[in-house]
Amino acid sequence: MQYFVPSDDPPPLRILAEAFPPGAAVPLSVARAAIDVYSRPGDVILDPFCNSVNVIQAALEAGRRVIAASFNPINLLAIEATLWPIDARSALTHLADTHKGAERLRDHVLAQYAARCPRCGKAALAQAFIWDRDQNTPLEKRVQCEACGELSGPIDEADVTRARRFEPRGLSFWLLHARVIDRQSEEADRVSEILDAYTPRNLAAIGDIVLKIDGLSEADRSALRPALLATLEACTSLHSPDDIPRPAGSLRAPPRFVERNVWLELENLCRTPALVHSGAPAPLMTLLASDQPAVSLLAEPARELARLLPPKSIQLLLSHPPLPRPTFWSLSTAWTAWLWNKSAAGGLLPLLSHKRTNWDWQWRAIASALSALQATLKDDARSVMAFAGDESILESVSLAAAAAHHVIEHAVCDPHDGLRVTWRPTHAPPAIAPEPSGLLSTGIHTLARAAARRILRDRAEPTDQLTLHAGLFAALGQSDLLAQAARLPEGEQLPLTFVRESIKAAFTSADSPLTALDPHTWWLKDPPSLQTPLADRVELALLELLQSRVEWPSDDLLREVYRRFPDHLTPDRWLLAMCLHSYSDEPEAGRVRLRAEDSAQARAIDSVRARHDLETVGKRLGFEVMADQPEAERRRVTWRQSGEIVHAFVITATAEIDLLLHQAAGVLVLPGGRATLLQHKIGRDVRLKKVMDAWQLLKLSSLRHIAEDTDLSLNTFALAFGLEPPIEQPATQIRLW
Numbered sequence: 001m002q003y004f005v006p007s008d009d010p011p012p013l014r015i016l017a018e019a020f021p022p023g024a025a026v027p028l029s030v031a032r033a034a035i036d037v038y039s040r041p042g043d044v045i046l047d048p049f050c051n052s053v054n055v056i057q058a059a060l061e062a063g064r065r066v067i068a069a070s071f072n073p074i075n076l077l078a079i080e081a082t083l084w085p086i087d088a089r090s091a092l093t094h095l096a097d098t099h100k101g102a103e104r105l106r107d108h109v110l111a112q113y114a115a116r117c118p119r120c121g122k123a124a125l126a127q128a129f130i131w132d133r134d135q136n137t138p139l140e141k142r143v144q145c146e147a148c149g150e151l152s153g154p155i156d157e158a159d160v161t162r163a164r165r166f167e168p169r170g171l172s173f174w175l176l177h178a179r180v181i182d183r184q185s186e187e188a189d190r191v192s193e194i195l196d197a198y199t200p201r202n203l204a205a206i207g208d209i210v211l212k213i214d215g216l217s218e219a220d221r222s223a224l225r226p227a228l229l230a231t232l233e234a235c236t237s238l239h240s241p242d243d244i245p246r247p248a249g250s251l252r253a254p255p256r257f258v259e260r261n262v263w264l265e266l267e268n269l270c271r272t273p274a275l276v277h278s279g280a281p282a283p284l285m286t287l288l289a290s291d292q293p294a295v296s297l298l299a300e301p302a303r304e305l306a307r308l309l310p311p312k313s314i315q316l317l318l319s320h321p322p323l324p325r326p327t328f329w330s331l332s333t334a335w336t337a338w339l340w341n342k343s344a345a346g347g348l349l350p351l352l353s354h355k356r357t358n359w360d361w362q363w364r365a366i367a368s369a370l371s372a373l374q375a376t377l378k379d380d381a382r383s384v385m386a387f388a389g390d391e392s393i394l395e396s397v398s399l400a401a402a403a404a405h406h407v408i409e410h411a412v413c414d415p416h417d418g419l420r421v422t423w424r425p426t427h428a429p430p431a432i433a434p435e436p437s438g439l440l441s442t443g444i445h446t447l448a449r450a451a452a453r454r455i456l457r458d459r460a461e462p463t464d465q466l467t468l469h470a471g472l473f474a475a476l477g478q479s480d481l482l483a484q485a486a487r488l489p490e491g492e493q494l495p496l497t498f499v500r501e502s503i504k505a506a507f508t509s510a511d512s513p514l515t516a517l518d519p520h521t522w523w524l525k526d527p528p529s530l531q532t533p534l535a536d537r538v539e540l541a542l543l544e545l546l547q548s549r550v551e552w553p554s555d556d557l558l559r560e561v562y563r564r565f566p567d568h569l570t571p572d573r574w575l576l577a578m579c580l581h582s583y584s585d586e587p588e589a590g591r592v593r594l595r596a597e598d599s600a601q602a603r604a605i606d607s608v609r610a611r612h613d614l615e616t617v618g619k620r621l622g623f624e625v626m627a628d629q630p631e632a633e634r635r636r637v638t639w640r641q642s643g644e645i646v647h648a649f650v651i652t653a654t655a656e657i658d659l660l661l662h663q664a665a666g667v668l669v670l671p672g673g674r675a676t677l678l679q680h681k682i683g684r685d686v687r688l689k690k691v692m693d694a695w696q697l698l699k700l701s702s703l704r705h706i707a708e709d710t711d712l713s714l715n716t717f718a719l720a721f722g723l724e725p726p727i728e729q730p731a732t733q734i735r736l737w
């Protein structure tokens, strides 16, 4: 994907929405664009690390076949529950009617949450308790009282006694533990930690339900699984009462946590009316046998996928790279074992090891997945990955792809939105002679510098580090340097650190042509004479497009702008938004048109009038006035006294900054509609901060004001400068008029 496609905001998954944040998935807009560019109807798209419905939805819309896979069955359950929700009410009744001893299961489980109403004292049912983690005691309860309705209040002695009746690490604990892993296993302690993320009472309730589920029909079990999964997530002790998001990666309860009533949670989830969709995933064989649009879901790791898929069957691999998520993987392991069985969770057990949580392990895992899938890709296939603007992901994914002999084609980046990287997988890996790490480091160093210099020259403006690094990894990924780094012998430095350090040295050593203007922005130490800054080129391109049609669908307009600025020229979304806001209005949602006052004709009239006003005012204030030829593109007017220039005015209709960078001082006369855009451009280009001390701004509206003032003095004239000039403030106007 040579052109940037901004993220959209697709709806979240129906269950476990928090575990699958939209920012950690391929955006729907990007999936649509990648499928459009790199495949044709009937082709097979593969998402091997699937964590959202976006790739599936985009593929089906476009008449493609799609295989969505994940090593984690929980991902696929959440996706299936979103695409094909099932009505679980009758299955829930079957579960409720099973027996625990002499009692119905429902009655038995609910009895564990019995509590008195804090207002009237009658017997009631607790919906939740709020616990103090360190004192290990409940503090508050929320109950459902037949007389008073739902209310919260302090706990009483009986609540504490009831909570303590459930032994920590009691029978239910070990029953659920044994369902995940053998007690002698190396990771048995890690599984204990996972189970400790539930209160003993909730573990008892979960244990009862899990045992009874096994006796239900397969249809009932399938129907209940999504709601049960959501219940297992909601009933951990990891939720705080105010639902403040926890730091990721911890199985430790927050200082105050909520213990939810497991049965009520399950009932609520089953009651939520599900719009029952028709359809179901297709078996892989059915999908492969026809070229009709279809989707297969496979809970398999990449090496298994590689065995299941025919060689050269995939046209496009499209995915979000898997991120290290130790807590979610740990919980997923337990949930998978409880919802299905021990063997279903077998593939997840290796992920319980603490070693499997860093980027150094992760890039190797991605590399081996991509290598395994190599044979399934067609000769002209592409791999596209979209992910958030994060250096660690960029470095790891680039290294992984290089190790799997993927040659990078494009890396486009908007630091505020994310990255989209495209590779061409090569089938015959080049024979790479390992180079000594010293030579390799020099190679990376040289290439990184040359690439950075080229990118900065092309953009002709100080550039965000992430945009620069995206361009840099694109250059490195076209050479064999990354592939060589990936093969560095296990020794002093890990490949990821090696690449990172080599690039850092290229940027920061004393002889580097680059300089950091702030911690995230790089520029050239000796900038040569450059073309117009990117910010100006983007503004003019957008203006030209707006002038070319009466009205645009805003998405089409933005797509057209991005097409004019491919690869490392990708502009950031804020700049685009500010340009669009400055020049257009919205006759209806999703459509834009050039503002009437910005038509070429209106601006020409403004310009003539401004020149005339400057001449009039200048003469009135006793200056000698000189104006350039009226046909000049930008009109210049100077006020002089005894031959010396007092004010040099430049009349412009745009917020171009090139002028400010190349002329030492002056007064910029511009439409008020450009004010915010100009401010934004000054804010995003560090070079302008100093320059602006020597410049003054005069809005057309302020110039009108003073031109109409026949008693104008130099003092009053000074009040007209600025983007929010005193002359336009209500208090000043009263004094003036």
Ligand SMILES: [Zn+2]
Pocket: 117, 118, 119, 120, 121, 122, 145, 146, 147, 148, 149
């Ligand atoms: Zn009550």
